Amino acid sequence: MTLQFVADGLIAGALIGLGAIGVTLTYSILRFANFAHGEFISFGAYATLLLAGAIGAIFAGSTQSIGSLSIGWAVVAAGLIAMALTGLLALALDFLVFRRLREKGAAITTVMASFGASMALRALLEFMFTSRPTYFSRDLQIAMPIGLGIRVTPDQMALLGVTAALLIAVHLLLTRTQTGRAMRAVSENPSLARVAGIDVDRVVRTTWLLGGSLACAAGVMLGLLVQIRPYMGFDLLLPLFAAAILGGIGSVPGAVAGALIVGVSEAAAVQMVGAEWRAAVAFLLLSGILLIKPTGLFGKSE
Amino acid sequence: MNDIRRAILVVDNLVAGYEPGLPIVNGASLSLGAAEIVVILGPNGAGKSTLIKAVAGLIPIAGGKVILAGKDITRLPAHQIARNGLAFTPQTENVFAGMTVDDNLRLASGILAVSQRRARIEEMYALFPDLARQRRLLAGRLSGGQRQMLAIGRALLVGPSVLALDEPSAGLSPRLVDVVFSRLNDIRASGVAIVLVEQNARAALAIADRAYIMSEGRIAHEGAAPGLATDPAVAALYLGGLKAGTPRGAAS
Numbered sequence: 082m083t084l085q086f087v088a089d090g091l092i093a094g095a096l097i098g099l100g101a102i103g104v105t106l107t108y109s110i111l112r113f114a115n116f117a118h119g120e121f122i123s124f125g126a127y128a129t130l131l132l133a134g135a136i137g138a139i140f141a142g143s144t145q146s147i148g149s150l151s152i153g154w155a156v157v158a159a160g161l162i163a164m165a166l167t168g169l170l171a172l173a174l175d176f177l178v179f180r181r182l183r184e185k186g187a188a189i190t191t192v193m194a195s196f197g198a199s200m201a202l203r204a205l206l207e208f209m210f211t212s213r214p215t216y217f218s219r220d221l222q223i224a225m226p227i228g229l230g231i232r233v234t235p236d237q238m239a240l241l242g243v244t245a246a247l248l249i250a251v252h253l254l255l256t257r258t259q260t261g262r263a264m265r266a267v268s269e270n271p272s273l274a275r276v277a278g279i280d281v282d283r284v285v286r287t288t289w290l291l292g293g294s295l296a297c298a299a300g301v302m303l304g305l306l307v308q309i310r311p312y313m314g315f316d317l318l319l320p321l322f323a324a325a326i327l328g329g330i331g332s333v334p335g336a337v338a339g340a341l342i343v344g345v346s347e348a349a350a351v352q353m354v355g356a357e358w359r360a361a362v363a364f365l366l367l368s369g370i371l372l373i374k375p376t377g378l379f380g381k382s383e
Numbered sequence: 384m385n386d387i388r389r390a391i392l393v394v395d396n397l398v399a400g401y402e403p404g405l406p407i408v409n410g411a412s413l414s415l416g417a418a419e420i421v422v423i424l425g426p427n428g429a430g431k432s433t434l435i436k437a438v439a440g441l442i443p444i445a446g447g448k449v450i451l452a453g454k455d456i457t458r459l460p461a462h463q464i465a466r467n468g469l470a471f472t473p474q475t476e477n478v479f480a481g482m483t484v485d486d487n488l489r490l491a492s493g494i495l496a497v498s499q500r501r502a503r504i505e506e507m508y509a510l511f512p513d514l515a516r517q518r519r520l521l522a523g524r525l526s527g528g529q530r531q532m533l534a535i536g537r538a539l540l541v542g543p544s545v546l547a548l549d550e551p552s553a554g555l556s557p558r559l560v561d562v563v564f565s566r567l568n569d570i571r572a573s574g575v576a577i578v579l580v581e582q583n584a585r586a587a588l589a590i591a592d593r594a595y596i597m598s599e600g601r602i603a604h605e606g607a608a609p610g611l612a613t614d615p616a617v618a619a620l621y622l623g624g625l626k627a628g629t630p631r632g633a634a635s
Contacts, residue, residue, distance in 0.1 A: 262482070262493075265479070265481070273478075275461035276462075276465055276470075277491045278466050278491065279490070
């Protein structure tokens with residue numbers, strides 16, 4: 082038995098955390114579980130892939146690997162643009178579908194509509210890119226030992242660093258800025274937020290942009306570490322919700338903590354029980370937390 | 384009509400309710416003069432809270448008009464009404480319990496220019512020294528009286544022309560009610576007009592200039608506050624509405 086599962090789990094957990102923040106924010110601010118969030122992840126990965134191809138074709142040398150990483154600047158630049166695009170996709174979906182249903186006050190219908198949007202987006206990605214997996218890079222990465230029997234690749238190290246920076250940025254946004262205070266206010270008490278002069282529609286737009294762009298970051302990360310396929314986001318949905326609920330829905334630090342727990346538990350299960358049990362872990366954690374402490378680790382009771 | 388031109392807030396024949404076709408407020412009219420305190424009294428279910436929430440933009444308005452400082456605010460969203468100078472504090476959940484006292488005030492200061500925000504927050508701390516001592520505390524852990532002070536401080540922070548309060552005395556001890564109401568008197572003295580909905584008629588009539596009494600979604604009675612306190616017709620209306628056996632004429 083080695084401690085490799087801790088490293089693997091933390092990396093998977095960081096990725097799940099990026100997605101779970103969007104789930105938890107959508108749930109607490111818009112008050113519905115968005116099942117299309119997984120497709121934001123897949124869309125982000127494919128958008129990055131296309132853009133990276135275009136950037137690589139225009140700027141020769143941008144596909145040259147950065148240091149010992151497997152990717153060049155083209156993927157980094159493409160990822161940043163794709164984050165904005167995924168945020169816009171989330172906004173468009175809200176404008177076309179969710180906003181109308183929200184105005185009618187139909188919470189369950191909104192959840193069902195997100196199922197529909199999820200299927201439609203997934204089918205569209207499958208239609209455009211086929212279901213065959215693809216990759217940002219086919220470079221082989223050598224995992225370096227970092228002590229305690231743990232090995233990590235340069236890509237994994239870089240992604241952990243990027244995720245940590247993103248998580249800190251989100252935390253600062255929510256706790257130190259007027260935008261973040263407005264988001265917390267709407268999540269706690271929408272009508273009081275309105276009489277306090279907060280434009281709730283603006284907060285909703287910010288939530289979609291933020292959730293969408295973080296989902297894209299998770300998609301790029303997953304694409305780099307594993308592969309890009311139309312079901313990549315959908316398959317991540319259960320861990321995302323498990324993390325968000327485990328941490329206490331509405332709590333961003335909770336979602337990240339929940340994600341790390343889900344990630345490490347999954348990796349531990351792979352090492353100790355067998356890889357076929359991986360998917361069951363999130364399900365068990367989710368069932369367990371709903372039975373024992375439905376408000377989650379950091380959640381407040383309503 | 385002269386009355387309307389002098390008034391800072393005019394509610395004209397307002398119809399409002401949660402469900403379309405089911406008005407709770409059904410043709411209520413009232414006015415509020417600059418630096419005046421007006422109280423809306425009435426039995427439970429008369430539509431007092433619905434009226435004040437509709438004025439603040441929280442409940443859909445089906446008919447009638449709300450004019451604030453000469454501007455029609457009837458169809459404006461709540462945050463625009465707040466930015467136009469009508470500050471509302473709800474009866475319950477009137478502070479963000481999960482945020483610190485300071486964050487509650489900073490949030491509200493978002494309407495102001497960035498350069499004014501901190502100074503204005505410090506002015507509120509000067510006005511409510513209890514809050515200044517607790518600025519890092521979560522608002523949910525404040526005592527009932529301090530919570531009410533924070534709610535009022537939050538509303539006053541942006542320098543409104545009208546302060547609308549839904550039952551500021553709810554859940555407070557009689558001593559605290561006196562403290563809060565004497566504060567309202569100070570606030571009026573600083574030039575802010577106040578309209579409040581109250582169950583505690585005694586305390587409210589003691590500070591109000593005028594009072595409206597609502598019944599079944601309409602204004603049933605109106606008059607100068609001191610006289611109303613001793614009016615038997617008011618007592619009849621206020622203590623449970625028009626019961627069988629009460630002559631209808633007594634109300635109007």
